[in-house]
Amino acid sequence: xxxxxxxxxxxxxxxxxxxxxxxxxxxxxxxxxxxxxxxxxxxxxxxxxxxxxxxxxxxxxxxxxxxxxxxxxxxxxxxxxxxxxxxxxxxxxxxxxxxxxxxxxxxxxxxxxxxxxxxxxxxxxxxxxxxxxxxxxxxxxxxxxxxxxxxxxxxxxxxxxxxxxxxxxxxxxxxxxxxxxxxxxxxxxxxxxxxxxxxxxxxxxxxxxxxxxxxxxxxxxxxxxxxxx
Amino acid sequence: xxxxxxxxxxxxxxxxxxxxxxxxxxxxxxxxxxxxxxxxxxxxxxxxxxxxxxxxxxxxxxxxxxxxxxxxxxxxxxx
Numbered sequence: 001x002x003x004x005x006x007x008x009x010x011x012x013x014x015x016x017x018x019x020x021x022x023x024x025x026x027x028x029x030x031x032x033x034x035x036x037x038x039x040x041x042x043x044x045x046x047x048x049x050x051x052x053x054x055x056x057x058x059x060x061x062x063x064x065x066x067x068x069x070x071x072x073x074x075x076x077x078x079x080x081x082x083x084x085x086x087x088x089x090x091x092x093x094x095x096x097x098x099x100x101x102x103x104x105x106x107x108x109x110x111x112x113x114x115x116x117x118x119x120x121x122x123x124x125x126x127x128x129x130x131x132x133x134x135x136x137x138x139x140x141x142x143x144x145x146x147x148x149x150x151x152x153x154x155x156x157x158x159x160x161x162x163x164x165x166x167x168x169x170x171x172x173x174x175x176x177x178x179x180x181x182x183x184x185x186x187x188x189x190x191x192x193x194x195x196x197x198x199x200x201x202x203x204x205x206x207x208x209x210x211x212x213x214x215x216x217x218x219x220x221x222x223x224x225x226x227x228x229x
Numbered sequence: 230x231x232x233x234x235x236x237x238x239x240x241x242x243x244x245x246x247x248x249x250x251x252x253x254x255x256x257x258x259x260x261x262x263x264x265x266x267x268x269x270x271x272x273x274x275x276x277x278x279x280x281x282x283x284x285x286x287x288x289x290x291x292x293x294x295x296x297x298x299x300x301x302x303x304x305x306x307x308x
Contacts, residue, residue, distance in 0.1 A: 058297055065294060094297065101299040108245045148242065148300060182243070 001228045003029040003044040006072065008063045008091075013049035013203065017085060020205035021046070024221035025229075034066040043228045044081050045072055047088030049141070049203060059102060059144045060090030069095055081125055081228065082197045086142055089189070089199030098190055098199045099157065100149035106182025110143040114214070115180055115202055117188055118168040121161045124195040129223020135172040136216040138207045140180065145201035147183035147190075154184055164189035164198055230275045232287045233306040234295055237268030242300050271295055280307045 003021050005014050014031065021029045021044075029046070032039055039045070053062035063069070069091075076082045076097060084092040092098045105111055114137050119130040130136065149157070157163055165188040169178045179186040181201070189200025204217030238244050244266050251265035273290075277283040287305050296303040 057294070061294065061297070093299070099299075101297055103243060103300065104245050106243065106245060108249055146243070146245075150299075 001025045001027060001044065001225050002040075002042045003027070003046060004032045004039060004042040005029050005046045005048055006032050006034060006068055007048070008034040008050070008052035008066060010052045010054055011048050011050035011087070013085065013087075013205065016203070017046055017048045017205040020208040020217065020221050021225075023208055024218070025225040032068060034063065034068050037067045037071065039068065039071045039075065042080070044083065044224070045075060047072075047082070047084040047091050049086030049088060052087055052091065055144075058094065060087060060092075060094040063087075063091045064094035073097060076192075076197055079194070079196055083126065083224075084197075084199040085203060085205065086145070086201055089201055090144065092197065092199040097197055098192055099153050100147055100184075100190065102144050102201070103146040103148050104144050105142070105146050105180070110141075111145070111180050112139075112141045113180075114138065115140045115188075116168050116170050116172075116178065117165040117202060118172050118174070120163045120166055121191075123161070124164070124191060124198070125227035126191075126195075126198045126220070126224055127164060128227050129219035129221075133172065135168060135170065136204075136207075136219070137170070137214060138202045138204050138217050140202040142181070142201055145181040145183065147187045147201070149184060154187075157187070157190055158185070160193070162191040162193070162195070163187055164191055165200055165202070230277050230280070230283050231308050232273040232275055232283060233308070234271040234273065234287060234291060235268060235304045235306070236271065236291075236296050236301050237266060237303075238300055239302050283307050
């Protein structure tokens with residue numbers, strides 16, 4: 001499986017996601033600079049976490065109009081899977097590739113800690129390594145992860161099985177305290193209509209190395225690699 | 230020709246920064262302040278002398294980049 005990881009000025013988790021992908025696929029992902037207009041043929045495109053363009057104007061707004069994004073949109077339209085993690089999720093919403101937007105966290109604080117996520121739909125290339133309803137623990141690190149969309153859009157996302165993950169308690173139950181950033185309906189990640197584009201705020205790539213004491217994110221990448229091979 | 234674009238969160242969209250500012254004003258003793266909403270102001274210097282055309286261009290800029298229509302409204306002033 002060949003993956004490309006897009007690097008914007010200010011990206012800072014590209015190395016982490018490259019390591020996670022390499023661990024799962026035994027292939028080193030390509031790193032593509034945001035100013036490139038061309039993208040090699042790949043099976044997966046990843047927009048990593050970080051602070052592209054210093055979050056100027058709005059998180060992800062400048063990156064969404066980078067030269068490479070025209071090509072990313074064209075590939076996504078042709079069915080190539082695109083994964084946006086954290087800042088990558090913000091870029092995907094700003095680029096109009098996913099519905100909704102990410103607002104500042106309800107607490108106004110940058111949240112850097114492990115969270116529990118409930119897998120809402122396992123019938124996708126991104127989540128096939130998990131069972132629906134399974135709870136995983138992964139790190140999160142963001143100041144603007146408060147997902148919002150109008151009620152009709154939220155209803156549609158839920159009705160169509162396009163909610164990928166929700167913030168939950170360790171036992172999988174939803175409550176307000178577990179919804180760390182105040183996201184609408186505790187949504188931590190959403191799919192596009194064809195489930196080939198996923199954006200999520202937490203970082204499964206940072207829970208793939210046994211040395212770090214938590215490998216709950218391994219299923220994310222092993223499932224994805226298996227689905228794309 | 231100059232344009233000023235006021236960008237603000239749509240009514241009903243949570244504005245934690247506005248809320249924090251409101252709390253700070255209250256703690257400074259400014260009473261009687263209701264809801265506080267924080268927005269942005271973008272000033273543009275345009276090579277354009279026709280006000281209608283300038284407005285049209287700034288509208289397009291707002292739709293494509295300056296505002297996020299999911300969460301923000303905008304108002305354009307041409308001077």
